[in-house]
Amino acid sequence: MKKIINNVEDIVPELISGLVKTNSGLIKQIEGTTAVVRNDKKFSETKQVGIVSGGGSGHEPLHAGFVGDGMLSAAVAGEVFTSPTPDQIYEAINAVNKGMGVLLIVKNYSGDVMNFDMAKEMAEADDIKIRTIVVDDDISVENSEFTQGKRGVAGTVLVEKIVGAAARSGMSLDDLAKLGQAVINNTKTIGIALHAATVPAVGHPGFELKDDEIEYGIGIHNERGYSVEKIKPSQVLADELIEKILKEFIDKSGKFAVLINGMGGTPLMEQYIFANDVLNELNDKNIDVQFSKVGNMVTSLDMQGISLTIMKTEDNWIDMLKEPVVTIGW
Amino acid sequence: MKKIINNVEDIVPELISGLVKTNSGLIKQIEGTTAVVRNDKKFSETKQVGIVSGGGSGHEPLHAGFVGDGMLSAAVAGEVFTSPTPDQIYEAINAVNKGMGVLLIVKNYSGDVMNFDMAKEMAEADDIKIRTIVVDDDISVENSEFTQGKRGVAGTVLVEKIVGAAARSGMSLDDLAKLGQAVINNTKTIGIALHAATVPAVGHPGFELKDDEIEYGIGIHNERGYSVEKIKPSQVLADELIEKILKEFIDKSGKFAVLINGMGGTPLMEQYIFANDVLNELNDKNIDVQFSKVGNMVTSLDMQGISLTIMKTEDNWIDMLKEPVVTIGW
Amino acid sequence: MRLELEEASNWIKLFAKKVEANKSELNELDTAIGDGDHGTNMDRGAKAIVESLSKNDPTNVSDLYKDTAFAMIQKVGGASGPLYGTAFLDMSKAVKNGNIELSDLIQIGTDGIKRRGEADVNMKTMIDVWQPISDVLKSGKLIKKDVKEALDSTEDMVATKGRASYLEEKSKGHIDPGSQSSAYLFDTLVDVLGENN
Amino acid sequence: MRLELEEASNWIKLFAKKVEANKSELNELDTAIGDGDHGTNMDRGAKAIVESLSKNDPTNVSDLYKDTAFAMIQKVGGASGPLYGTAFLDMSKAVKNGNIELSDLIQIGTDGIKRRGEADVNMKTMIDVWQPISDVLKSGKLIKKDVKEALDSTEDMVATKGRASYLEEKSKGHIDPGSQSSAYLFDTLVDVLGENN
Ligand SMILES: Nc1ncnc2c1ncn2[C@@H]1O[C@H](COP(=O)(O)OP(=O)(O)O)[C@@H](O)[C@H]1O
Ligand SMILES: Nc1ncnc2c1ncn2[C@@H]1O[C@H](COP(=O)(O)OP(=O)(O)O)[C@@H](O)[C@H]1O
Ligand SMILES: [Mg+2]
Ligand SMILES: [Mg+2]
Ligand SMILES: [Mg+2]
Ligand SMILES: [Mg+2]
Secondary structure: OOOOOOOHHHHHHHHHHHHHHOOOOOEEEOOOOOEEEEOOHHHHHOOOOEEEEEEEEOOOOOOHHHEOOOOEOEEEEEEEOOOOOHHHHHHHHHHHOOOOOEEEEEEOOHHHHHHHHHHHHHHHHOOOOEEEEEEOOEOOOOOHHHOOOOOOOOHHHHHHHHHHHHHHOOOOHHHHHHHHHHHHHOEEEEEEEEEOOEOOOOOOEOOOOOOOEEEEOOOOOOOOOOEEEEOOOHHHHHHHHHHHHHOOOOOOOOEEEEEEEEOOOOOHHHHHHHHHHHHHHHHHOOOEEEEEEEEOOOOOOOOEEEEEEEEEOOOOHHHHHHOOOOOOOO | OOOOOOOHHHHHHHHHHHHHHOOOOOEEEOOOOOEEEEOOHHHHHOOOOEEEEEEEEOOOOOOHHHEOOOOEOEEEEEEEOOOOOHHHHHHHHHHHOOOOOEEEEEEOOHHHHHHHHHHHHHHHHOOOOEEEEEEOOEOOOOOHHHOOOOOOOOHHHHHHHHHHHHHHOOOOHHHHHHHHHHHHHOEEEEEEEEEOOEOOOOOOEOOOOOOOEEEEOOOOOOOOOOEEEEOOOHHHHHHHHHHHHHOOOOOOOOEEEEEEEEOOOOOHHHHHHHHHHHHHHHHHOOOEEEEEEEEOOOOOOOOEEEEEEEEEOOOOHHHHHHOOOOOOOO | OOOOHHHHHHHHHHHHHHHHHOHHHHHHHHHHHOOOOHHHHHHHHHHHHHHHHHHHOOOOHHHHHHHHHHHHHHHOOOOHHHHHHHHHHHHHHHOOOOOOOHHHHHHHHHHHHHHHHOOOOOOOOOHHHHHHHHHHHHHOOOOHHHHHHHHHHOOOOOOOOOHHHHHHHHHOOOOOHHHHHHHHHHHHHHHHHOOOO | OOOOHHHHHHHHHHHHHHHHHOHHHHHHHHHHHOOOOHHHHHHHHHHHHHHHHHHHOOOOHHHHHHHHHHHHHHHOOOOHHHHHHHHHHHHHHHHOOOOOOHHHHHHHHHHHHHHHHOOOOOOOOOHHHHHHHHHHHHHOOOOHHHHHHHHHHOOOOOOOOOHHHHHHHHHOOOOOHHHHHHHHHHHHHHHHHOOOO
């Protein structure tokens, strides 16, 4: 394993320290935690529902990179690929609560769900109103009804963007939770890997792929997918993933949003070539794409690969996606 | 070689097509070229000196990702790692010329210098006033006086940012060229690689490094550096690179700007850990850092590695670096 | 049978030691069907327990379990932190107003895990060790063979909760990592009680 | 000696063929001391030349050289595009008002490269083939041995221009890729002239 790090145990505090040092006007660290909270003037002057997200580290810029006016109020970073602890989440809730309540955006992993739940119980004991939405956009796991359910992956950032825009405009906690759940229901993602990630504490890639193989349906923590196949041209990959995702939408009319997400080790060049193929194919299929975004948003350490997220939007979601925000990563 | 592409010959047009499709409010393609030009309302309504940059592809988001209000007016993309041709550059010049002249920002490679020179000659034949600045921030090549000179690398983006801000504020062509040259003189970069890039037409990494080796002083086109050593902790790397760069500045007082640049295959996590070490060390050395930025700005395909750029600023350069811009990549 | 402070304290410390010694083994089990960090997580928790106990030096079993719970909750994260944390927190509350039977105590911990994890037996989780051990204690003495049997039973299960559930059928044929760490907990309990408890 | 349209046209077409056939060899040379694309670049240029000539079917040598120059300038990029392009553009201008001596023509092309590249002999660039060939032509007939000698002379040079110059001393021991493509140009010139020119 070759990584630009110091001690493996210091990865998260050092990462947060680097983030905060290079963006001090935007975010600050919550003392004694690896959580960050907005540090801009507008934040201290304006009342709104607090939006808190978080999860294991290794997905940068998610989540800390999406803290700022119009997106998250605070983000809590756990150890690499490990949910943060309830006390840290509780601190973040306290740091953003302005009396209008706090919405928690959680990715659907048992660890995250449980730790955020415990933090919620702690905050409720202080009479803070809390609502939780659980993102589960990954459609690669079939039969998910009988299990933990689907995973939360790249679609999370679109949820954070829309909910963040609505919170900025003054929406109430209950309405935000309702909106967030509607967005989640309409957001579908699937990913492929060319090369697995190397978890620093493990020291070798989570799984092995041959020189001409890719894996379909991977998660963002090296969870293996549903099949290994030979690499194909970008165009074919785009067609396959689109077909799989579109099956999830019964009604294909209306306005759609698309996210092409790099997994960390795949350069922008490939992401844009893939984006070109995706948009061409969606256009051929008469899907009306009104918003699209490309880049490393929800990564998996140094994994090489991409994911495709398609969202069927309602109301003014497209406008909310397009609203300018001040964050590191959007 | 595993890459998400179609035909190797179609990489650049498809990449540009993806970029433009996903950012149509911001940039548009100049017909018949792989150059892009600003497409925002303000561009068509405001007069300013045109700022054109460009170079080989494979460094995304550079340059097209920095086209927008406050940075570049247009960017010209050549084949992978190959300078664009003069006719394309000439088209870009024509697309941005509003009568106040056009500044060309060129990285110091003989191909780029010559092709931009020819485009300049073509435009001057049309009575367009042209000035050129040549970025050569890479300090890894010693004895550069006797050769082609130093290479232009990640510092280019800081030059584009400051010159772009000044152009937006209405600065004249001659003053912009003077400013740009002053910025270049004060900008120093050095990079390391953990893994070489794979040029698609070649199909294998440009050079081989062992599992515990890194190469110091690499260029952004797989140009080899000055030494191969064992990987070290981020802190040690930061100290070494800083020491090497600070030697270039006689006067270490004043305000400094810092860019930590990912080479394409290195995740943000490592970049921020490295940034933390860099800022700690500069702080210990009493260097007054007033601006810092972290991210994949000037990449080298899928190369794993980072570069460190330090700039000694003058006048209001820090403010110009901090000014908000509307681009894909800044 | 009830655990007094000294026994309970020995138990928790032995458990922490066992976890630290078997960090890599737990990571390996979790690499096969999870994300490879159960050992790292539990090791962080074990160290936090040791630190907390030596700092607070709890003077009753309720505080002992509470310190254990807080150390797990605040330092582990992931799935195992809240699960062990909830078990011990519920156990702490239960013994607050007077010591209770060991078999009741473990059932209370088990119920905490079930509630927190929204899970039950046969889902290939640590519950598949906690519940059988609780049952054994109710009907008599606990020996290491009981622990081993419970642990081994997870091997052939298909996971329907936790990270291993994404693997569906492919989760079969592997011991559940959380069940292994729970087996360490009950092995060390037997060590404290003696095989003739 | 002057090149008439048919000879000149044959020359350029043979050169394009030779380049296409040796694309990988040029890439390999450029991988050693450059960025590995000289073959890809020149091949793109060669294809553009062929296309342009078949489309425009130039009726005089000036137009022939101009079409060649434009194809190189517009399709090659990198360093070699402007260099070959400038050489042929200057040659086109020179023959516009009447054909000139071949030795003068090649010297004009060489001067164009020197001007564009701000370079001279002994810097391990294509100039180290163009200039010696130009000298040979001035003093008599050109044979392939002359071309080979000029090409081989680049092997021991240290590059001070172009991408290879970043390698400083390490650029020694390798043939310069642009000199190799230039050697193809002059080898095919000999083919057109015949070894007894
Ligand atoms: N919902 C749940 N209910 C009960 N136990 C669970 C649940 N989810 C996970 N577990 C237990 O937690 C263990 C994994 O812990 P750990 O690896 O530390 O957390 P994570 O899965 O977040 O990485 C599993 O082996 C299983 O025994
Ligand atoms: N300044 C220069 N003057 C003359 N020839 C040069 C100069 N720079 C490069 N060359 C020639 O160009 C060749 C490289 O061409 P090519 O690989 O196509 O371009 P690039 O270096 O941009 O990749 C070199 O081998 C050398 O012969
Ligand atoms: Mg985990
Ligand atoms: Mg090149
Ligand atoms: Mg785990
Ligand atoms: Mg080259």
